[in-house]
Amino acid sequence: xxxxxxxxxxxxxxxxxxxxxxxxxxxxxxxxxxxxxxxxxxxxxxxxxxxxxxxxxxxxxxxxxxxxxxxxxxxxxxxxxxxxxxxxxxxxxxxxxxxxxxxxxxxxxxxxxxxxxxxxxxxxxxxxxxxxxxxxxxxxxxxxxxxxxxxxxxxxxxxxxxxxxxxxxxxxxxxxxxxxxxxxxxxxxxxxxxxxxxxxxxxxxxxxxxxxxxxxxxxxxxxxxxxxxxxxxxxxxxxxxxxxxxxxxxxxxxxxxxxxxxxxxxxxxxxxxxx
Amino acid sequence: xxxxxxxxxxxxxxxxxxxxxxxxxxxxxxxxxxxxxxxxxxxxxxxxxxxxxxxxxxxxxxxxxxxxxxxxxxxxxxxxxxxxxxxxxxxxxxxxxxxxxxxxxxxxxxxxxxxxxxxxxxxxxxxxxxxxxxxxxxxxxxxxxxxxxxxxxxxxxxxxxxxxxxxxxxxxxxxxxxxxxxxxxxxxxxxxxxxxxxxxxxxxxxxxxxxxxxxxxxxxxxxxxxxxxxxxxxxxxxxxxxxxxxxxxxxx
Amino acid sequence: xxxxxxxxxxxxxxxxxxxxxxxxxxxxxxxxxxxxxxxxxxxxxxxxxxxxxxxxxxxxxxxxxxxxxxxxxxxxxxxxxxxxxxxxxxxxxxxxxxxxxxxxxxxxxxxxxxxxxxxxxxxxxxxxxxxxxxxxxxxxxxxxxxxxxxxxxxxxxxxxxxxxxxxxxxxxxxxxxxxxxxxxxxxxxxxxxxxxxxxxxxxxxxxxxxxxxxxxxxxxxxxxxxxxxxxxxxxxxxxxxxxxxxxxxxxxxxxxxxxxxxxxxxxxxxxxxxxxxxxxxxxxxxxxxxxxxxxxxxxxxxxxxxxxxxxxxxxxxxxxxxxxx
Numbered sequence: 109x110x111x112x113x114x115x116x117x118x119x120x121x122x123x124x125x126x127x128x129x130x131x132x133x134x135x136x137x138x139x140x141x142x143x144x145x146x147x148x149x150x151x152x153x154x155x156x157x158x159x160x161x162x163x164x165x166x167x168x169x170x171x172x173x174x175x176x177x178x179x180x181x182x183x184x185x186x187x188x189x190x191x192x193x194x195x196x197x198x199x200x201x202x203x204x205x206x207x208x209x210x211x212x213x214x215x216x217x218x219x220x221x222x223x224x225x226x227x228x229x230x231x232x233x234x235x236x237x238x239x240x241x242x243x244x245x246x247x248x249x250x251x252x253x254x255x256x257x258x259x260x261x262x263x264x265x266x267x268x269x270x271x272x273x274x275x276x277x278x279x280x281x282x283x284x285x286x287x288x289x290x291x292x293x294x295x296x297x298x299x300x301x302x303x304x305x306x307x308x309x310x311x312x313x314x315x316x317x318x319x320x321x322x323x324x325x326x327x328x329x330x331x332x333x334x335x336x337x338x339x340x341x342x343x344x345x346x347x348x349x350x351x352x353x354x355x356x357x358x359x360x361x362x363x364x365x366x367x368x369x370x371x372x373x374x375x376x377x378x379x380x381x382x383x
Numbered sequence: 384x385x386x387x388x389x390x391x392x393x394x395x396x397x398x399x400x401x402x403x404x405x406x407x408x409x410x411x412x413x414x415x416x417x418x419x420x421x422x423x424x425x426x427x428x429x430x431x432x433x434x435x436x437x438x439x440x441x442x443x444x445x446x447x448x449x450x451x452x453x454x455x456x457x458x459x460x461x462x463x464x465x466x467x468x469x470x471x472x473x474x475x476x477x478x479x480x481x482x483x484x485x486x487x488x489x490x491x492x493x494x495x496x497x498x499x500x501x502x503x504x505x506x507x508x509x510x511x512x513x514x515x516x517x518x519x520x521x522x523x524x525x526x527x528x529x530x531x532x533x534x535x536x537x538x539x540x541x542x543x544x545x546x547x548x549x550x551x552x553x554x555x556x557x558x559x560x561x562x563x564x565x566x567x568x569x570x571x572x573x574x575x576x577x578x579x580x581x582x583x584x585x586x587x588x589x590x591x592x593x594x595x596x597x598x599x600x601x602x603x604x605x606x607x608x609x610x611x612x613x614x615x616x617x618x619x620x621x622x623x624x625x626x627x628x629x630x631x632x633x634x635x
Numbered sequence: 636x637x638x639x640x641x642x643x644x645x646x647x648x649x650x651x652x653x654x655x656x657x658x659x660x661x662x663x664x665x666x667x668x669x670x671x672x673x674x675x676x677x678x679x680x681x682x683x684x685x686x687x688x689x690x691x692x693x694x695x696x697x698x699x700x701x702x703x704x705x706x707x708x709x710x711x712x713x714x715x716x717x718x719x720x721x722x723x724x725x726x727x728x729x730x731x732x733x734x735x736x737x738x739x740x741x742x743x744x745x746x747x748x749x750x751x752x753x754x755x756x757x758x759x760x761x762x763x764x765x766x767x768x769x770x771x772x773x774x775x776x777x778x779x780x781x782x783x784x785x786x787x788x789x790x791x792x793x794x795x796x797x798x799x800x801x802x803x804x805x806x807x808x809x810x811x812x813x814x815x816x817x818x819x820x821x822x823x824x825x826x827x828x829x830x831x832x833x834x835x836x837x838x839x840x841x842x843x844x845x846x847x848x849x850x851x852x853x854x855x856x857x858x859x860x861x862x863x864x865x866x867x868x869x870x871x872x873x874x875x876x877x878x879x880x881x882x883x884x885x886x887x888x889x890x891x892x893x894x895x896x897x898x899x900x901x902x903x904x905x906x907x908x909x910x911x912x913x914x915x916x917x918x919x920x921x922x923x924x925x926x927x928x929x930x931x932x933x934x935x936x937x938x939x940x941x942x943x944x945x946x947x948x949x950x951x952x953x954x955x956x957x958x959x960x
């Protein structure tokens with residue numbers, strides 16, 4: 109029995125060690141090293157890379173990433189809650205409506221971003237249409253700014269907010285809603301005094317599920333943000349490719365990991381274990 | 384309140400789906416500009432002649448098939464073992480895998496591979512990409528399989544043992560059949576995730592292993608291209624069908 | 636509306652799809668009474684309650700409360716506009732609020748001109764009434780079953796409804812607790828004076844607590860009246876057999892406790908052969924078959940229960956106990 113269990117777990121364990129544990133270990137070590145002459149890594153060990161992160165230039169990047177992630181999360185919550193309410197109240201069509209939310213997410217993320225480029229560019233669909241209708245003379249700059257990145261993040265991660273909200277709403281005891289009405293609360297009052305507070309766990313889960321990936325996003329800011337919107341993900345990628353300063357990139361990666369891990373631990377879903 | 388929710392929901396769904404639908408619509412546009420000038424299939428025809436696209440699509444498919452096969456097999460066995468008795472290190476690593484931002488996974492894999500290649504005489508290529516894909520797909524497979532196991536009555540395995548089967552036989556003849564829809568669903572999920580990956584792949588691919596997302600990315604950076612609309616439409620439709628099928632299987 | 640009735644249902648009907656839950660039901664509930672709706676599951680009693688509360692609307696008929704119409708063709712008031720409150724079967728206490736928070740819930744939302752001190756006094760009074768004083772800052776999850784029920788009661792009573800609706804409130808309690816709570820509920824109703832409309836499938840509950848019992852069968856009213864009347868003079872066979880065991884001898888109904896058994900013949904007695912005995916602790920049921928072939932079951936005290944199977948016994952009863960239908 110023990111042997112079988114070992115055999116079953118071994119392949120996955122090896123793969124995880126090789127693709128996750130070891131790489132992260134290497135990167136952790138690198139973060140304490142310095143940049144080599146030809147872009148490799150050399151001694152000495154130091155905390156210099158981490159110190160550099162506090163440099164205003166890089167601190168700004170971190171701050172911008174936190175800000176954009178927070179705004180995206182807030183917007184996802186505001187947009188996602190009514191949608192989750194709708195689905196939970198939908199009766200027989202619940203599964204259909206839920207699938208319609210999840211489906212776009214599982215098709216290509218890259219292509220979905222391209223779709224927004226197609227729409228938002230200066231020569232994109234929206235500008236062309238507005239100009240054709242005579243509503244504007246010059247194209248509106250809708251792409252390559254923070255707003256576009258936030259739009260891309262909301263568009264991409266809205267399902268991650270809707271799902272846990274829906275799950276919490278689904279499990280809500282309907283007699284609590286009836287009791288609230290019975291005691292005299294009008295529908296909107298019931299929403300704010302009973303439904304919303306009881307959804308708190310779902311709201312937290314959704315917020316974390318949107319905030320963490322938004323914080324570490326790379327593609328969205330790369331394609332939609334232009335050169336003005338550099339986030340942590342872009343910084344890391346840059347350091348590992350064109351700038352060739354791996355130790356510094358490693359330090360930035362670790363900083364990102366620590367923030368993400370801290371948030372995820374803080375909001376561990378009570379009871380339900382996925383794995 | 385019901386009615387205003389329905390109106391809002393329509394708007395929300397439009398927001399979620401319109402961009403892709405518009406993209407698809409314009410893939411049939413005769414003109415290469417964002418002005419509709421008539422229906423045409425010329426861009427789809429052009430796809431067939433684009434060497435780079437076809438080659439990268441082929442690479443992507445190969446990588447996806449191989450990595451999906453490996454990840455599904457390993458993930459199913461691991462998920463089953465975890466369900467019977469937890470293993471904190473492995474569960475923890477799987478959680479970590481899901482939680483780590485893609486860019487961090489990508490650069491750390493790059494660093495790891497380059498470090499390894501100092502001792503082994505290898506370079507970045509298809510094999511590194513496949514290994515990376517197996518790595519990040521594992522967690523998805525395990526989640527789907529474990530979820531399905533939650534609905535499996537352990538007494539069935541005990542009954543099999545009682546009737547003379549070994550542990551392996553019980554797994555193969557009793558548990559595995561119950562799991563098969565979930566395994567299929569997990570495989571499709573892994574396939575989808577693999578086909579679409581850009582960030583990690585772009586960092587660990589070598590010169591000879593350009594994948595479809597990488598080609599798409601390069602085109603998207605260069606600007607709007609109706610051929611890109613066409614290939615996007617094909618990819619989205621195929622992946623969409625896969626996901627639908629996967630969901631169907633998961634719910635049986 | 637009749638002078639001292641507080642709630643009236645007039646020919647109310649409600650169907651769910653093809654299932655007629657309530658058919659042409661008319662009820663008059665007197666002010667200040669403890670009124671029970673009794674019947675087997677599926678008889679429509681809970682649906683009736685929900686119609687009064689406002690969670691369902693009748694297909695036909697009208698519902699009147701204290702002279703104003705709650706529901707009828709055209710307009711039906713939503714639950715938050717009806718001066719009735721419900722004690723739910725699972726209590727439906729708000730888990731995110733304390734005991735006090737639950738009780739105050741209905742008061743807080745009223746644009747009440749009542750000052751905070753008056754609200755506070757009201758809440759404290761109700762807490763005393765249900766004997767929960769001192770537990771007001773607890774979370775609902777920290778309470779026992781009986782305490783949770785009292786919070787549910789308090790939450791509704793504090794709003795002083797015209798009628799308090801109770802949906803099988805004792806079914807979630809342990810059997811031991813149930814008897815005690817029955818007495819407490821009855822006592823509470825008398826003290827507070829509010830009309831209770833109580834739904835149950837347990838005839839012992841209905842008979843012991845109510846001023847009036849309405850027996851329902853498949854969506855319609857079978858009989859309504861004080862407990863003794865409904866028990867002693869049932870209007871239909873259904874009511875007769877639902878409220879307790881009933882023997883049918885020669886077309887006449889007789890309760891087991893009305894039958895007397897003896898080894899010696901008595902005036903007007905009939906002969907029977909004992910077929911079995913069921914021991915229930917304080918009582919014994921003796922089953923016997925009469926010469927006519929009819930089977931009957933008699934309740935015997937333990938001193939009289941020494942009959943053995945196969946013995947010949949004599950059965951007689953008081954003519955006043957006969958139920959003729």
